[in-house]
Amino acid sequence: MASAFRTRAGLALSRERVRGNIRRAMDGLVAKRRAAFPDDAELAQLRDQGQAIRDHALANLPALLEQLEQRCRVNGMQVHWAADAAQANAIILDLLRGHGAKAVIKGKSMVSEEIGVNAYLERHGIEPIETDLGELILQLGNEHPSHIITPAVHKDRAEIAALFNRHFPDEPCSDDIDQLTALARRVMRARFQGATVGMSGVNFAVAETGTLCLVENEGNGRLSTTAPDMHIAVTGIEKVVARLDALAPLLTLLTRSATGQPVTTYVNMISGPRKPDERDGPREVHLVLLDNGRSRIHADPELRATLRCIRCGACMNHCPVYTRIGGHGYGTVYPGPIGAILEPQLQGLQVQGELAQASSLCGACAEVCPVRIPIPQLLNRLRHEHAEGPTASQSPSQSASPASSQSVPIQAVPGGHRPGLQGRVWRAWALLHASPARYRWMRRTIGGMGGLLDGPFGGLLGGLFGPWTRSRTPPRLARRGLQDLARQEGFADD
Amino acid sequence: MSARNRPDAVMVFGTCLIDLVDPEAGLAAMRLIRREGIRVRFPQAQTCCGQPAYNSGYRADARRVARQQLAALAGDEPVVVPSASCAGMLRHHYPRLFAGTADQALAEALAERVVELCDFLHRVLAVRLVDQGPPVTVALHQSCSARREMAVAPAAAALLRGLSQVTLVEPDHAHECCGFGGTFAVKEPEISAAMALDKAQAVAATGAELLVSQDCGCLVNLAGTAQKAGLGFQAQHIADFLWQRTQP
Ligand code: SF4
Numbered sequence: 001m002a003s004a005f006r007t008r009a010g011l012a013l014s015r016e017r018v019r020g021n022i023r024r025a026m027d028g029l030v031a032k033r034r035a036a037f038p039d040d041a042e043l044a045q046l047r048d049q050g051q052a053i054r055d056h057a058l059a060n061l062p063a064l065l066e067q068l069e070q071r072c073r074v075n076g077m078q079v080h081w082a083a084d085a086a087q088a089n090a091i092i093l094d095l096l097r098g099h100g101a102k103a104v105i106k107g108k109s110m111v112s113e114e115i116g117v118n119a120y121l122e123r124h125g126i127e128p129i130e131t132d133l134g135e136l137i138l139q140l141g142n143e144h145p146s147h148i149i150t151p152a153v154h155k156d157r158a159e160i161a162a163l164f165n166r167h168f169p170d171e172p173c174s175d176d177i178d179q180l181t182a183l184a185r186r187v188m189r190a191r192f193q194g195a196t197v198g199m200s201g202v203n204f205a206v207a208e209t210g211t212l213c214l215v216e217n218e219g220n221g222r223l224s225t226t227a228p229d230m231h232i233a234v235t236g237i238e239k240v241v242a243r244l245d246a247l248a249p250l251l252t253l254l255t256r257s258a259t260g261q262p263v264t265t266y267v268n269m270i271s272g273p274r275k276p277d278e279r280d281g282p283r284e285v286h287l288v289l290l291d292n293g294r295s296r297i298h299a300d301p302e303l304r305a306t307l308r309c310i311r312c313g314a315c316m317n318h319c320p321v322y323t324r325i326g327g328h329g330y331g332t333v334y335p336g337p338i339g340a341i342l343e344p345q346l347q348g349l350q351v352q353g354e355l356a357q358a359s360s361l362c363g364a365c366a367e368v369c370p371v372r373i374p375i376p377q378l379l380n381r382l383r384h385e386h387a388e389g390p391t392a393s394q395s396p397s398q399s400a401s402p403a404s405s406q407s408v409p410i411q412a413v414p415g416g417h418r419p420g421l422q423g424r425v426w427r428a429w430a431l432l433h434a435s436p437a438r439y440r441w442m443r444r445t446i447g448g449m450g451g452l453l454d455g456p457f458g459g460l461l462g463g464l465f466g467p468w469t470r471s472r473t474p475p476r477l478a479r480r481g482l483q484d485l486a487r488q489e490g491f492a493d494d
Numbered sequence: 495m496s497a498r499n500r501p502d503a504v505m506v507f508g509t510c511l512i513d514l515v516d517p518e519a520g521l522a523a524m525r526l527i528r529r530e531g532i533r534v535r536f537p538q539a540q541t542c543c544g545q546p547a548y549n550s551g552y553r554a555d556a557r558r559v560a561r562q563q564l565a566a567l568a569g570d571e572p573v574v575v576p577s578a579s580c581a582g583m584l585r586h587h588y589p590r591l592f593a594g595t596a597d598q599a600l601a602e603a604l605a606e607r608v609v610e611l612c613d614f615l616h617r618v619l620a621v622r623l624v625d626q627g628p629p630v631t632v633a634l635h636q637s638c639s640a641r642r643e644m645a646v647a648p649a650a651a652a653l654l655r656g657l658s659q660v661t662l663v664e665p666d667h668a669h670e671c672c673g674f675g676g677t678f679a680v681k682e683p684e685i686s687a688a689m690a691l692d693k694a695q696a697v698a699a700t701g702a703e704l705l706v707s708q709d710c711g712c713l714v715n716l717a718g719t720a721q722k723a724g725l726g727f728q729a730q731h732i733a734d735f736l737w738q739r740t741q742p
Contacts, residue, residue: 010684320671324688358682360675362638383551426547430555434562436539471687472718475515482508482517486536491524493538
């Protein structure tokens with residue numbers, strides 16, 4: 001029986017048009033990134049720097065978060081801690097209600113997807129209005145992002161034009177990009193007018209200055225964070241960095257890795273609400289810092305590397321699995337290689353463990369990750385936890401954020417260890433391969449059968465290799481093994 | 495040992511997959527090295543590097559099997575491996591697999607000795623191959639382990655370019671995985687098949703008559719896919735190809 005993931009991935013594979021759209025877009029992003037980093041040595045040095053900055057931030061996470069909170073308060077912001085998605089949503093709803101808001105305009109934010117704030121607000125009678133072009137397209141089509149940077153990348157122009165024509169019949173448009181963006185701009189302008197609360201994510205939060213850095217290309221992020229009376233920024237606790245001078249290298253890595261841009265059209269540095277002598281800007285700025293499992297990840301020295309992520313999307317752009325099934329094939333908020341390591345940790349192995357299997361371990365992700373997250377190594381670790389239970393090396397550790405009350409030894413990844421058929425298969429495999437005599441016996445037996453892989457060995461191998469043969473002619477098994485041939489040719493054992 | 499020094503003797507670790515489906519490739523690897531005047535040992539107690547279990551997360555089982563290789567490959571000669579993937583397991587993952595165990599030092603010592611076959615022929619021995627075959631167009635499949643983990647794909651390309659009658663072509667998306675990934679092909683067969691078909695079609699589009707690779711797993715995957723899809727190219731392990739091409 002196919003798992004939920006395999007069913008979803010299979011469906012994604014069958015959508016030829018989406019596959020074509022994603023493949024073309026990813027090829028484009030890969031080429032742009034390549035062109036943006038012409039000098040290998042310089043890139044290597046930048047990545048070292050990026051990793052060091054993020055490692056330093058994570059090594060000092062509790063202290064930096066305290067400093068961030070304190071500096072933000074001094075700047076006039078209000079800081080809220082959310083242990084999980086439910087708390088974050090409740091905080092946001094409270095703020096909106098307190099402000100009497102009926103709607104909220106939103107800049108693109110993956111954390112807002114993670115907590116599912118749109119659906120939550122709708123259930124409570126508040127309309128979330130996406131203002132990023134990609135997010136608008138998804139909202140109109142009632143879809144979720146398929147990519148963390150280019151959320152509607154699975155759709156082509158013709159589909160978008162059809163969607164616009166259906167929703168805005170009074171303003172017919174062709175699939176010309178200029179026409180599409182012009183229409184989106186008109187629609188958006190109307191929405192910005194009269195909005196009293198704006199919501200956004202955060203790319204980096206600077207502890208020493210209490211500055212929220214947000215990059216974007218459409219200007220909707222700036223409008224969402226400056227035009228309304230109230231701005232609510234929501235982000236994961238791991239997005240903190242110690243110093244302002246960390247931003248230059250991190251932004252260079254982020255935008256070049258993501259889209260090949262040397263810099264985004266807008267770089268927003270938000271340092272608090274409007275001052276008494278200022279004529280515009282929000283009157284209130286709230287920062288919601290979300291844990292949602294991050295402290296748990298942070299407590300494990302190896303898995304902590306996951307939190308270095310700066311959400312550039314390069315790993316998915318280069319991933320052969322992602323380019324085949326797209327974000328929707330994963331069925332999670334964070335898709336691609338980063339999703340395959342992050343989601344099982346956030347949601348537990350019981351729920352998302354199979355994502356860690358959805359990789360050929362080709363290493364393309366780690367090769368491009370700007371902060372050198374060893375994704376294949378972490379996938380291997382998660383597979384190990386899934387197969388054999390938690391690794392003993394975990395040390396008791398302090399919770400990273402004041403939001404979480406855990407301070408006892410915690411299991412880094414919930415839901416590991418599932419003994420069963422697979423475990424028994426590997427036990428049997430190990431038995432055969434750990435002893436030269438048994439291995440030789442097995443090799444001779446197979447040689448004696450002389451046939452194809454789906455021969456009488458089927459009992460054990462059939463289950464394992466059945467799926468293999470659907471799309472491939474199975475290899476011929478050699479009658480005589482290398483041991484025999486080597487001996488016959490005079491290659492000595494000693 | 496330093497890989498740059500030409501050794502008097504080597505061991506060959508043949509890999510279980512080659513043993514099972516293409517032992518001629520393992521034999522060709524040994525012959526290629528012996529022809530350079532180097533004594534080649536083939537320890538008969540070797541079985542499998544343990545990678546399938548290791549990549550599936552079954553570290554205890556992987557260690558059980560890997561420990562047998564530590565014993566079988568004891569010595570101080572270089573260990574030449576006609577597979578970048580298995581070489582990567584021995585070189586990069588054994589130290590991690592045995593970290594904190596009594597066998598850590600042994601694993602680290604073995605890792606130091608491991609050299610992939612093409613890397614050994616090209617970089618360590620600097621072999622000069624004399625092409626004896628007819629003109630042929632060949633595509634090289636750079637396995638992910640060869641390209642990334644072991645960085646030995648350039649050595650394979652260099653050896654092929656040294657053959658006067660061989661035209662080397664590069665398929666589209668040459669840097670992309672073929673979808674084998676060991677147990678990945680079995681656990682996620684649909685995605686794996688989609689990757690394999692794209693790769694096989696890209697190879698076919700080059701017009702190459704033959705696909706060669708440093709990794710037997712990728713070849714089994716791509717040859718099987720090409721055959722099922724009716725794409726007209728053959729596949730051969732690079733060791734076998736190099737040996738055949740240089741026979742009078
Ligand atoms: S894991 Fe690395 S490559 Fe992937 S999104 Fe995060 S920073 Fe970018």
